[in-house]
Amino acid sequence: MKITGIETLVCHARMRNWIFVKVLTDQPGLWGWGEATLEWHTQSVVGAIKDIEQLLIGEDPRRIEHLWQMMYRQHFWHGNGIVRGTAISGIDIALWDILGKVHGVSCHELWGGRVRDYIRLYCHLGGGKMEDFYETAPNDAKRFGDLAQQAVEEGFTAFKSMAVPETMSLEGLKPVKYAVACVEAMRNAVGDDIDIMVDCHARPSPRMGMQFAKALEPYGLYFFEEPCWPETMEDIALIQRAVSTPIASGERLIGVHAFREMLEKRAVSVIQPDITHCGGLSEARKIAALADAYRVSMAPHNPQGPVSTAASIELGFATPSYIICESVHKDVEWRQDVVSEGFTVQEKGRIVLPNNKPGLGIEINEEEVKKHPFQQEVLQRTFYKDGSVGDW
Numbered sequence: 001m002k003i004t005g006i007e008t009l010v011c012h013a014r015m016r017n018w019i020f021v022k023v024l025t026d027q028p029g030l031w032g033w034g035e036a037t038l039e040w041h042t043q044s045v046v047g048a049i050k051d052i053e054q055l056l057i058g059e060d061p062r063r064i065e066h067l068w069q070m071m072y073r074q075h076f077w078h079g080n081g082i083v084r085g086t087a088i089s090g091i092d093i094a095l096w097d098i099l100g101k102v103h104g105v106s107c108h109e110l111w112g113g114r115v116r117d118y119i120r121l122y123c124h125l126g127g128g129k130m131e132d133f134y135e136t137a138p139n140d141a142k143r144f145g146d147l148a149q150q151a152v153e154e155g156f157t158a159f160k161s162m163a164v165p166e167t168m169s170l171e172g173l174k175p176v177k178y179a180v181a182c183v184e185a186m187r188n189a190v191g192d193d194i195d196i197m198v199d200c201h202a203r204p205s206p207r208m209g210m211q212f213a214k215a216l217e218p219y220g221l222y223f224f225e226e227p228c229w230p231e232t233m234e235d236i237a238l239i240q241r242a243v244s245t246p247i248a249s250g251e252r253l254i255g256v257h258a259f260r261e262m263l264e265k266r267a268v269s270v271i272q273p274d275i276t277h278c279g280g281l282s283e284a285r286k287i288a289a290l291a292d293a294y295r296v297s298m299a300p301h302n303p304q305g306p307v308s309t310a311a312s313i314e315l316g317f318a319t320p321s322y323i324i325c326e327s328v329h330k331d332v333e334w335r336q337d338v339v340s341e342g343f344t345v346q347e348k349g350r351i352v353l354p355n356n357k358p359g360l361g362i363e364i365n366e367e368e369v370k371k372h373p374f375q376q377e378v379l380q381r382t383f384y385k386d387g388s389v390g391d392w
């Protein structure tokens with residue numbers, strides 16, 4: 001059995017171009033689907049996959065770990081940068097899909113079988129609609145409350161918000177008060193039984209991140225995400241020590257070594273590897289094993305397309321420390337047209353029942369994908385009020 005080629009299918013989905021990866025084999029009807037979506041880096045990732053393709057043609061797709069080692073280590077430069085890491089991830093996910101199909105079982109069966117009955121989903125405020133999630137004004141607490149209510153009406157028991165405004169490295173009380181008002185409005189709207197998450201998008205400086213974390217501590221957040229840059233891991237660890245709120249981070253980290261540092265520093269209670277960036281399902285499984293040794297929970301980053309979601313769900317059914325799956329469902333209205341899925345989502349409670357089809361259990365509708373060719377992603381440029389560059 002041999003790999004004969006690797007194709008990339010780019011599907012423009014407003015904020016992102018989904019990059020679907022199709023690994024082809026010499027066996028009739030046997031191919032695997034992966035995803036390597038990296039917003040604002042679409043053409044670089046497509047090129048990086050092309051660079052890797054020459055390494056894999058003629059190789060046996062079932063030797064996933066061996067091929068992973070080749071992709072990561074060969075040609076001198078290790079695959080721990082975001083572009084190469086994403087390219088490797090997309091191919092790795094597709095190889096697992098192939099292996100499941102070869103053996104006629106789902107990926108989670110390959111990994112030792114189901115460790116839970118269902119997986120809980122959480123949504124973004126507004127369901128992933130860009131304007132609701134990213135552009136609700138920080139001084140519009142009522143809107144945060146209304147969107148929270150809407151998420152619960154749609155069946156979700158957990159949701160994530162961007163209730164921390166873009167903030168200069170030091171600002172006074174105003175942004176902190178905004179964040180408190182927004183979280184209070186959401187808590188009042190949904191009560192104590194619903195889990196609320198706040199994603200800081202690593203906007204704050206370490207000290208502002210600390211102020212936000214302390215101010216929001218009374219609201220019992222499920223987790224508080226990326227309170228400052230991952231480059232300042234020691235400061236994430238300080239915040240984790242200073243509050244009882246579980247701190248989450250990791251969506252920008254590539255490879256097990258980066259997560260080793262995060263875990264050694266006791267920086268988080270929740271790791272958030274992105275399966276489409278961190279090195280794929282192979283690396284995500286090693287990261288999960290490492291996190292297990294620290295009793296840290298896992299909640300993969302997953303705001304991308306449907307192959308990423310299927311990969312996250314398969315991982316979740318075989319990973320004990322996996323607590324919840326990020327999901328978007330209103331980013332584009334034709335989302336479900338490009339994919340058929342093996343798992344099912346129960347509307348009440350938004351829980352996912354397992355896939356029984358081989359591999360990832362999905363098929364991509366290539367004709368539908370062709371209707372949405374590459375376009376430049378919507379640019380997100382952030383400047384503070386004095387004109388200096390900020391974090392989005």
Ligand SMILES: [Mg+2]
Nearest residue numbers: 199201225251
């Ligand atoms: Mg995030």
